[in-house]
Amino acid sequence: MGKIQKLSLALVGLVLGASLVACDDGRSGAQDAAKQLASAVAALDVGSVAFDGKDSGQANDRLKAVFKALDPAKPTVAAGELKLEKDTATVPLDYSWKIGAGEWKYTVSAQLKKADGKWQTVWSPELLVPGLADTEVLGTSSDTPQRADILGAGGAKLVTYRPVVHVGIDKAQLEAADPAGPAGKLARLVGVDPAAYTKQVTASGPAAFVAAITLRQAGRTITDEQIAAIPGARAIPDTLPLAPTRGFARAVLGTVGEASAEQIEKSGGALRAGDTTGTGGLQQQYDAQLRGTSGIQVFAQTEGLSAEQRQELLNNGRRVLFQEPMKPGTALKTTLDPRLQQLAEDVLADVGPASAVVALRPSSGAVLAAASGPGSNGYDTALLGQYAPGSIFKIVDSLAMFRNGMTPDSKVDCPPTLTVDGRTFKNAEGYPASSLGSVTLRDAFAHSCNTAFINARGKVSQAQLESAATSLGVAVEAPSLGAAAFLGSVPGEAEGTEHAASMIGQGKVLLSPLAAAVMAGSVAKGAPVSPQLVLNPNAAAAGSPAPSAGPTAAPSSSAPAPAKSSGKPVTAAEAASLADMMRAVVTSGHADFLASVPGAPVGAKTGTAEFGKDNPPKTHAWIVAVHGDLAVAVFVEDGGLGATTSGPLLKEFLTSAAG
Structure with a gap:
């Protein structure tokens, strides 16, 4: 170029x-x-x-x-x-x-x-x-609705606002006096740590009210006169959303308290300091529905106003820039029967290990009681427990055996012991010699012959066991329950000793007390029971997403995921045969102590499942029963034999429930 x-x-x-x-x-x-x-x-x-x-x-x-x-x-x-x-x-x-x-x-x-x-x-x-x-800045004010109630069967108020008193030291009343002495006296009166409370009172501001404890008004034994006798001590009346008693269905219902910093941070702006929110159970799961939404105003105000000036501005009207109206929460309706729930709590009151009583109505699936004993330490053993069911699982075995052509009158072989791949299985201690040898399936079921059911392993596959379990409403998801729960798991594949153990409800077979009650209830109904605890799980608070309509607890690493749906449902004829054998457990088996329960005839099945590495091993104690339109499961984690440990608890529950 x-x-x-x-x-x-x-x-x-x-x-x-x-x-x-x-x-x-x-x-x-x-x-x-x-x-x-x-x-x-x-x-x-x-x-x-x-x-x-x-x-x-x-x-x-x-x-x-x-x-x-x-x-x-x-x-x-x-x-x-x-x-x-x-x-x-x-x-x-x-x-x-x-x-x-x-x-x-x-x-x-x-x-x-x-x-x-x-x-x-x-x-x-x-x-x-x-x-x-x-000269203006923004100010805000909010109005928080009362938390909605949790209701039980018939609209009974399970959790509602109940009178309480906040007991503490009002430092403004002490003026310049040393608060340590009064704080220590009050702590000893109400039963809190004197050193910790005294430190808290001393560190608080000169006009602070420092609560030591909150007491229910109903039944409190510490009087206003005792409190007033301590300088600076006060009892301030209030109301809080509470169940009838501190322990009433606590693991299922959850609790309510002031939102923590962590809860506020995770709420995405829905919670602010001072708000109340649910912790655990239904209170947490349905918090948005129960809490409703606070009304809030954003307004312009002159910077640096005193509290009195701000109040005057409020009284005389202020320039509101934004307003979101308060929306009350929606009551959560459940199927829990207050009388039966309290009865279940009372039955378990003196049980040391983790324990549970679950009662439901087979005809509707309504969960009437779901109590976890004091030994559960706040864990929801009733709905979330994952335990080997032992011989109560023979209800599932028997259904699988019926589907292979057997009947309650079919003969089975019940030897004293049985060895499978080097592992020896035996019957429970005290098994009657008269029911050994060639006996009817009904007799083997009534006396819970382990060896007879293990002998059937060649004719009942593991897949058939899984199918029979789902036919009875267990080891499946629970979409209608409306609460976190574990409905059991039964592996579809197992061989050798693992399959043999499954035949007596051990190995990798797991049920919760709720699942055990569902299994028994399906026999009474003549069709699979779909349990229900929450009646309006989709009535979420306005502006908040609907809560999950029945999540299931994540199974343990040894538990297969539950099936999405059941297999072939148990038929009325199959259920009638199972009911016949459950009745034999009471009339001729080792649950004869239930024969005196008033009302409809009781059918039952006991179960004992070994766990751990102790010698002799510890055992879970189970018993399930049907009594008219009631199905009940009782479980004690470390409880010896089902008949001798859980059986008396069941009898007490059924007898009182019928009264």
């Missing part, structure tokens, strides 16, 4: 570049400044923004003061279409705040000015909120 041609191209490029610069009206610079402003305001930090008429640091301090009441919320801010006129520009800023359950949206107009070749934002408090004056 010649020199003249190169020079021509260079001149063309120079002219073209000059024309592009000439056509630039400054819009891109203004747009960049507008985007920077929107991003900085959204971060609530405008320290890097150049302002006209305000130092950037002062503008940043002002912004933080204006929005302090909304902390920790931050807005999303978007810059709209910019309008340019020479060295000035205007741009709309669209704000959106998440305030409680609502969304506060507004638009302000930002002014930009070009000086010394740079675009700056013209400072105005109206950049932040429409109509905001230089």
